[in-house]
Each structure stands twice: as C-alpha cells, then as structure tokens.
Amino acid sequence: MGKPFERTMAITNGMLEPMSRFLKENPLPPYQDYAHLLAAMLDHNVAHYRDIAAAMGDEKRKVAMYEFGLVPQLFYAFDCAALCLEMFPGFYSRVDESVVYEFLEAAEEGGVPSDTCSTDRFIVGATLSGELPTNSFFVTSSSPCDGTRIAYPILQKILDCPMLFLDAPFRNDRDSVKYYAGQLKDQLIPFVEEHTGRKFDIDRFREVIVESNKAYELLVDTRETYRVKPAPHYGMLRTAPYVLFMHGAGLPETTETLRLFCEDATQRVREGRTEGPFPQKHRVMWVHVPPTYDRELFPWMEEQFGATLVVDSLSSTCVLEPIDTSSLETMLEGLAWQGLDMTMSFMRYESADFIDFTLSAYDQYGCDCMITTQHVGCQSICGARGLIREACREREIPLLFIEFDYNDDRVLAREQMRAQIEDFFTTVME
Amino acid sequence: MKELQHFEEVASELYNGDLRAWKEAGNRIVGTVCSSIPEEVLHAGGLLPLRLRAPGLLDTASADAHLHRINCSYTRSVLEVLMRGELSFLDGLITTNTCDHMLRLAGELEAKAGFPVHYFSMYHTLGSASRHWLILEMERLIRYIEESFSTKVSEEDLRQSVSVYNRTRRLMAELGELRKKDPPAVSGAEYLAVAVAGMSIPREQFNEKLEALLPSLRERSSGGSGQPRVMLVGGACDMPEFIEFIEAKGVSVVADGLCFGSRRYQGEVDENAEAFLPAIADHYLDRIACPAIIDGFDHSYGILRQMISDWRVDAVICARLKFCDHWGGQRKMLAEELRKESVPVLDLEREYSTAGSGQIATRVQAFLEML
Numbered sequence: 001m002g003k004p005f006e007r008t009m010a011i012t013n014g015m016l017e018p019m020s021r022f023l024k025e026n027p028l029p030p031y032q033d034y035a036h037l038l039a040a041m042l043d044h045n046v047a048h049y050r051d052i053a054a055a056m057g058d059e060k061r062k063v064a065m066y067e068f069g070l071v072p073q074l075f076y077a078f079d080c081a082a083l084c085l086e087m088f089p090g091f092y093s094r095v096d097e098s099v100v101y102e103f104l105e106a107a108e109e110g111g112v113p114s115d116t117c118s119t120d121r122f123i124v125g126a127t128l129s130g131e132l133p134t135n136s137f138f139v140t141s142s143s144p145c146d147g148t149r150i151a152y153p154i155l156q157k158i159l160d161c162p163m164l165f166l167d168a169p170f171r172n173d174r175d176s177v178k179y180y181a182g183q184l185k186d187q188l189i190p191f192v193e194e195h196t197g198r199k200f201d202i203d204r205f206r207e208v209i210v211e212s213n214k215a216y217e218l219l220v221d222t223r224e225t226y227r228v229k230p231a232p233h234y235g236m237l238r239t240a241p242y243v244l245f246m247h248g249a250g251l252p253e254t255t256e257t258l259r260l261f262c263e264d265a266t267q268r269v270r271e272g273r274t275e276g277p278f279p280q281k282h283r284v285m286w287v288h289v290p291p292t293y294d295r296e297l298f299p300w301m302e303e304q305f306g307a308t309l310v311v312d313s314l315s316s317t318c319v320l321e322p323i324d325t326s327s328l329e330t331m332l333e334g335l336a337w338q339g340l341d342m343t344m345s346f347m348r349y350e351s352a353d354f355i356d357f358t359l360s361a362y363d364q365y366g367c368d369c370m371i372t373t374q375h376v377g378c379q380s381i382c383g384a385r386g387l388i389r390e391a392c393r394e395r396e397i398p399l400l401f402i403e404f405d406y407n408d409d410r411v412l413a414r415e416q417m418r419a420q421i422e423d424f425f426t427t428v429m430e
Numbered sequence: 431m432k433e434l435q436h437f438e439e440v441a442s443e444l445y446n447g448d449l450r451a452w453k454e455a456g457n458r459i460v461g462t463v464c465s466s467i468p469e470e471v472l473h474a475g476g477l478l479p480l481r482l483r484a485p486g487l488l489d490t491a492s493a494d495a496h497l498h499r500i501n502c503s504y505t506r507s508v509l510e511v512l513m514r515g516e517l518s519f520l521d522g523l524i525t526t527n528t529c530d531h532m533l534r535l536a537g538e539l540e541a542k543a544g545f546p547v548h549y550f551s552m553y554h555t556l557g558s559a560s561r562h563w564l565i566l567e568m569e570r571l572i573r574y575i576e577e578s579f580s581t582k583v584s585e586e587d588l589r590q591s592v593s594v595y596n597r598t599r600r601l602m603a604e605l606g607e608l609r610k611k612d613p614p615a616v617s618g619a620e621y622l623a624v625a626v627a628g629m630s631i632p633r634e635q636f637n638e639k640l641e642a643l644l645p646s647l648r649e650r651s652s653g654g655s656g657q658p659r660v661m662l663v664g665g666a667c668d669m670p671e672f673i674e675f676i677e678a679k680g681v682s683v684v685a686d687g688l689c690f691g692s693r694r695y696q697g698e699v700d701e702n703a704e705a706f707l708p709a710i711a712d713h714y715l716d717r718i719a720c721p722a723i724i725d726g727f728d729h730s731y732g733i734l735r736q737m738i739s740d741w742r743v744d745a746v747i748c749a750r751l752k753f754c755d756h757w758g759g760q761r762k763m764l765a766e767e768l769r770k771e772s773v774p775v776l777d778l779e780r781e782y783s784t785a786g787s788g789q790i791a792t793r794v795q796a797f798l799e800m801l
Contacts, residue, residue: 149722
C-alpha cells in the first residue's frame with residue numbers, strides 16, 4: 001500500500017504540469033490556436049490536486065470528499081480542499097489505465113461484485129489501496145445511482161470515517177429543492193462545522209457564492225456559443241468548462257480559467273471564425289458518460305467525419321439561474337438545485353423527464369444525431385434504452401447506442417468503439 | 431398440509447381466484463412494485479394493493495427489448511407480464527424508484543400501462559428528513575387515490591386500515607414464532623407461501639384464514655430435528671419452490687429478511703397515534719431497511735443479529751438477484767459483520783424465476799458440508 005494521494009501527485013507533478021508547460025511552449029498544429037486553453041485547464045487541475053495535497057498536511061484544514069450529487073461551494077466557504085470522488089477514476093483512466101485495473105481488482109478482491117459500476121469499484125479499490133487523501137471527511141447523497149448507494153456505506157465501514165448521508169429527492173420540483181436545501185442547512189453545515197472545527201460564516205459563504213455565480217455566468221455564456229454553427233472550440237475542450245465549474249465553483253482561479261474559455265469562444269463568434277481545423281458536417285449530442293479512456297475520441301470524430309460534439313447530456317444541465325444571495329435559505333436552495341440538477345444526480349429524473357430534457361438540449365444546440373452510451377455498470381441509462389429509442393424513432397433522430405465501460409477499456413477497446421462510430425457515420429449519417 | 435393448500439395456491443398465480451372474486455364484486459385492485467410503498471394508504475382508499483409478481487414466467491423476451499439485460503430479472507418480469515396483457519385486470523399502479531431498476535421500470539410501466547399510474551418517490555436515508563419526505567409522498571398518494579378513483583381517504587379510514595394491517599403483522603409474528611421450534615412448525619417454503627398469499631388476496635380475508643390456520647400448526651413439525659438452521663436474505667424472492675429446493679438439501683430455513691417474506695410483516699403501526707401518516711412513516715422507517723437505504727445497514731444488522739440469536743440460526747444464505755448492486759454491497763457488509771460472529775454466509779446469485787439449478791444445488795451442498 002502506497003502513501004495517500006502519492007500516485008495522484010506523481011501524475012500531477014510528473015505529467016500534467018510538464019504537459020501544460022510543453023503546450024505553452026510548443027503549440028501543436030492543427031490545434032495551436034487552442035493550446036493556451038488546454039494548458040489553462042491543466043494548470044487548474046494541477047492547482048486543484050496540489051491544494052488537496054496541501055490540505056492533507058495542514059491541521060487547520062480538511063479535505064472534503066464529496067459525491068457527484070453535490071457542488072463544492074460550501075466546502076470552500078469552510079476553507080476545505082474538495083475532491084469529487086466520481087471524477088477521480090477519469091483522472092487515472094485518461095493517463096494510466098493500469099492504475100484503473102489495479103483499483104478495480106482491489107475492490108473485487110475486497111468483495112465488491114464485478115458488475116457494480118466501475119466508478120464505485122474504483123473508489124472502493126482506491127480506498128483499499130490507500131490512495132484517498134487523509135485528514136478528510138465524506139459527504140454523499142442518495143443519488144444518482146445504486147452504485148454510489150453501496151460504495152459509500154462500504155467506504156465508511158472500511159475507513160471508519162466521518163460520513164454524512166443526504167437524501168436526494170427523486171422528484172424534479174420546487175418542493176424537492178427545498179427538501180434538499182433543508183438537509184444542507186440542518187445536517188451538512190453542522191457536520192462540516194464539527195469536522196473542520198470552524199463556525200459557519202455566512203458572509204464568507206456569500207463571497208464564495210458570488211464568486212461561483214460569476215463562474216456560472218461564464219459557463220452559461222460559453223455554452224451559448226456552442227449553438228453557433230459551426231460551434232467554436234474543438235472536441236477536446238467541449239466538456240472542460242463544465243468540469244472546471246464542478247471542481248472549483250466558488251474559487252477565483254476557476255472563474256479566471258472559465259473567463260479565458262468564454263472570452264475566446266465569444267471572440268471567435270464575434271469575428272466569425274468558429275470553424276475548427278476540420279469542417280463541421282454533423283452536430284452530435286452525446287448522452288450519458290463519454291469514454292474517459294479515449295481522450296482523443298472527439299477530435300478523431302471531427303477529423304474523420306466532421307462530427308462535432310456540441311452538447312452532452314451532463315454538461316447541458318447548466319440551465320438554471322444564478323444563485324440568489326439574499327439570504328441563507330436562498331443560497332442553500334441555489335446550491336441544492338445545482339447539486340440536484342447540474343450533477344450526475346440528474347440521472348434521478350424519471351424516464352419521461354430525462355428524455356424530454358435530452359430532446360430539448362438536442363433541439364437547442366441544433367444537433368443532427370445522437371450517441372447514447374450504455375455504461376455496463378449503470379442500470380439507469382441502460383434501463384432507459386427502450387424509451388430513448390422510441391423517442392428518437394418518433395422524431396427520426398439518428399441514434400447510436402454504444403455499450404461499454406467508460407472507465408475500463410477492457411470491456412470495449414478504443415478500436416472497437418471507434419469502429420462502431422465509424423459504421424454509424426459512414427452508413428446511417430451518409 | 432391441507433390447511434396450507436389455499437395459501438400455496440394463491441401464491442402460485444398472480445390473478446388468483448380470490449382476486450377474481452374481489453373484482454367480480456365490483457372492487458378495485460392496484461398493483462405495487464415494492465414493499466416500501468405503504469399499502470395501508472391504498473387499503474384506506476378501498477383498494478386492494480397487489481404486490482406484482484410473475485409466477486411461472488420463464489421468458490422475458492418482450493421486456494428485454496425495452497429494459498436492458500443488466501436490469502434485474504424481477505423488473506424485466508414485471509414489464510413482461512404487463513406487455514403480455516396479463517395485468518389488464520389492474521385498475522391502477524404505483525411505481526417507485528427504490529433502485530435504478532425500479533426507476534426505469536417505472537418509466538416503462540407509465541408509458542405502457544394504459545391505466546392510472548402514480549410514481550411514489552422513495553426515500554433513501556433514515557431520519558427526520560426522510561420521515562418528512564415519506565409523509566409528503568403519502569399525501570401525494572392519497573391525492574392520486576382520491577382523484578383517480580373518486581373517493582376520499584379520511585383519518586378514520588387510515589385508522590381502520592392500520593388496524594387490519596397490524597392484525598396481519600401480529601398473526602404473521604405468531605407464525606414466525608412457530609419457526610423457532612426444532613424442528614420448526616412450518617418450513618421456510620410454507621412460510622413464504624403464506625407471506626406471499628398475504629399480499630395477493632384481500633387482507634381481511636387473509637387475516638381470517640391465517641387465524642384459522644395457526645392452531646393447527648402449533649403441534650406440527652416440518653423437517654427433521656437437528657438440521658442446520660438457516661436464515662435467507664436477499665432481493666425479490668417470492669418463489670416457495672426456491673426455498674423448497676434449498677430445504678431439500680437437508681436444512682431448515684427458519685428465518686428470513688426477504689421483502690416478500692418476514693420483512694414485510696415486521697413491527698406494528700401505533701394505533702393510538704394522533705395522526706396516522708406520521709405513525710405509518712415511523713413504522714416503515716423502523717423495519718429492516720432495504721439495502722437501498724444508504725445509512726440503514728447498522729439499523730438492519732441490529733435486527734438481523736437479534737433474529738439470528740432468537741431463531742438460533744446457524745448460517746445465512748444471501749440469495750441476491752443478478753445485477754442488484756444494493757444486495758451486492760449489503761452482502762459484502764453483512765458477511766464481514768457475520769464473520770466476526772462466526773456465522774457462515776453463502777452468497778448465491780440467482781435470477782428471479784429460478785427455483786433451482788445444478789449450480790445452486792452444488793453450492794448449497796458444499797456450504798452445508800462446511801457447516
């Protein structure tokens with residue numbers, strides 16, 4: 001068993017930071033115009049992971065490990081470092097798939113069934129392998145899925161650690177937001193107070209929310225530019241603003257990184273130069289998770305078929321309002337709403353609502369085809385297959401289902417996945 | 431046994447003779463898909479809540495084209511019987527989101543049912559927030575009942591229904607007590623048949639029949655004395671044949687934590703409560719929690735541990751449905767706790783309609799030899 005967070009920092013310092021430096025010094029064609037954005041994203045990640053490592057060794061701070069049914073602003077208001085655990089597997093699968101295999105196998109040897117979602121197996125395996133940060137506490141919710149609902153109780157048993165369980169309502173209305181916000185007030189704030197040893201400071205909380213509202217508006221403005229035909233920014237960058245927000249909403253450095261993305265995209269729109277290195281022929285909506293193990297997939301789709309990913313079901317959830325900062329209640333309701341609807345928690349939607357939302361995003365971004373992944377650990381998206389297919393048939397939307405494991409390339413290798421996509425674009429879409 | 435025959439018969443088919451008689455008398459039946467949906471509330475609206483099952487179904491080809499092979503065979507089976515038109519006798523249906531399988535089944539049922547469907551949003555934690563949510567959901571359920579069936583549900587209706595359901599719980603507790611004997615008065619398969627019958631016929635009728643049955647069981651023995659005493663836990667299991675298959679290997683299934691079995695009948699609702707929805711909520715939150723409840727393990731384990739002691743259980747069999755994450759995780763935690771108590775656990779993966787198989791037989795046999 002290694003030292004906590006050791007491997008993560010080895011990748012951060014040994015790969016991400018040098019990669020960013022290299023991109024700044026050697027912008028590679030045909031993406032040279034975007035190298036500064038890619039580098040900014042990498043720099044943000046480096047700062048993010050270094051902050052977690054720093055908080056591990058700081059007795060005045062804590063690492064808040066939270067599940068992807070929450071957003072991080074409240075943790076930042078308590079000066080915590082924050083790690084969304086469901087984003088953690090993708091960190092490794094993008095750079096070193098062997099670590100993913102190792103953690104998945106550790107979880108299975110520890111008794112977690114092999115058909116459980118690989119994200120949750122990864123988290124349990126990383127825990128058993130001692131990789132998770134120390135000096136930490138956990139907050140989880142009951143959404144989005146069965147996998148998280150078993151992973152976190154198992155984590156708690158393994159680590160015997162402080163963990164708060166929140167009940168995410170599986171409805172999509174005002175009462176639900178109030179219900180969740182009530183738990184943030186009555187349970188989450190006292191829990192974080194207890195484990196950080198700090199009193200909740202509403203003024204500091206408001207500062208963080210004001211900052212996250214700035215980031216939010218930049219995120220929404222950036223996404224608005226993707227409606228333009230052709231959409232600005234190439235595939236590698238498409239989901240970056242959303243991921244940046246999810247990691248760092250409320251931090252000034254996140255706002256500044258998002259500002260770079262937004263200004264670049266809007267300037268391209270203003271100047272009529274949104275065309276990327278390859279002509280845009282198709283506008284793709286990607287439903288559910290993309291393969292984290294094939295980071296070149298979207299640029300490859302653009303180069304080979306002129307198929308640009310313009311919207312994905314996860315990051316297209318940025319359709320809320322900025323958070324109202326007038327009172328504690330309004331701020332918590334805003335956080336609750338973001339936690340419920342901007343994260344993977346949107347998978348808690350009933351099937352009809354989920355499909356309506358998906359089709360609405362498809363229309364708003366002017367798509368002409370849909371790729372829906374069937375992550376083999378996700379009973380929710382797989383179970384929605386029949387109704388998605390029926391809805392697409394009714395609307396005559398060309399649809400490709402890809403069955404895979406989004407973290408584990410042993411289930412469907414890159415080449416096999418790309419072969420399915422190639423068949424789709426060279427037959428159905430021709 | 432002749433007295434048990436009626437229970438076994440009604441458990442063996444979904445739309446049984448008692449239900450047909452109920453319908454012919456002009457009454458209504460509403461299907462449910464989860465034991466955490468408070469049936470008392472439906473009963474208070476004059477409806478017969480029927481936990482949906484698919485006895486005898488061996489093939490889910492139509493449902494497989496809509497749900498996915500990684501959705502559990504219980505949900506695919508329920509969708510299959512709907513698509514075959516075998517639920518056309520229902521007047522309504524309550525779906526829920528206990529797990530992802532159920533959530534997506536709910537979408538399919540809503541799209542295909544052809545009669546009023548209500549979505550009951552399930553809580554996933556224990557505590558005051560969930561209690562509040564559960565009460566809100568019961569209020570929504572009452573509105574559905576009143577609007578769909580042009581009826582009213584009063585506090586007095588709820589009180590009467592709670593009384594009927596508590597009577598069932600007391601009778602089932604009495605039946606459960608008879609399983610403490612060695613040999614037990616009823617086999618595990620017989621107990622499950624009775625338990626399933628309780629959710630398959632009008633409740634008042636069931637109570638009368640069970641009350642009449644109990645005296646005849648008090649001096650009865652089932653199976654041999656000194657056999658290993660087993661507790662069965664796991665996901666949707668409504669097939670007495672499955673337990674019969676296990677018991678045929680020379681064990682007595684004396685206790686269970688099944689949602690089709692004793693878990694459904696545990697505890698009682700406070701009949702002296704000032705308001706019944708909060709009292710019903712307290713009852714449901716106090717039972718053995720479904721593994722979908724993310725902070726429910728310690729609570730559930732405390733109850734199971736007491737049952738293991740009271741029923742002198744030698745070993746636990748966890749028969750979970752394939753692709754059920756919740757039971758997969760629960761099994762892991764349960765096995766680790768029971769290891770500390772030196773109680774062996776057998777992990778069996780099964781499909782909903784599987785009564786037995788060569789593989790299960792081999793694994794059970796090997797487990798018993800280890801005991």
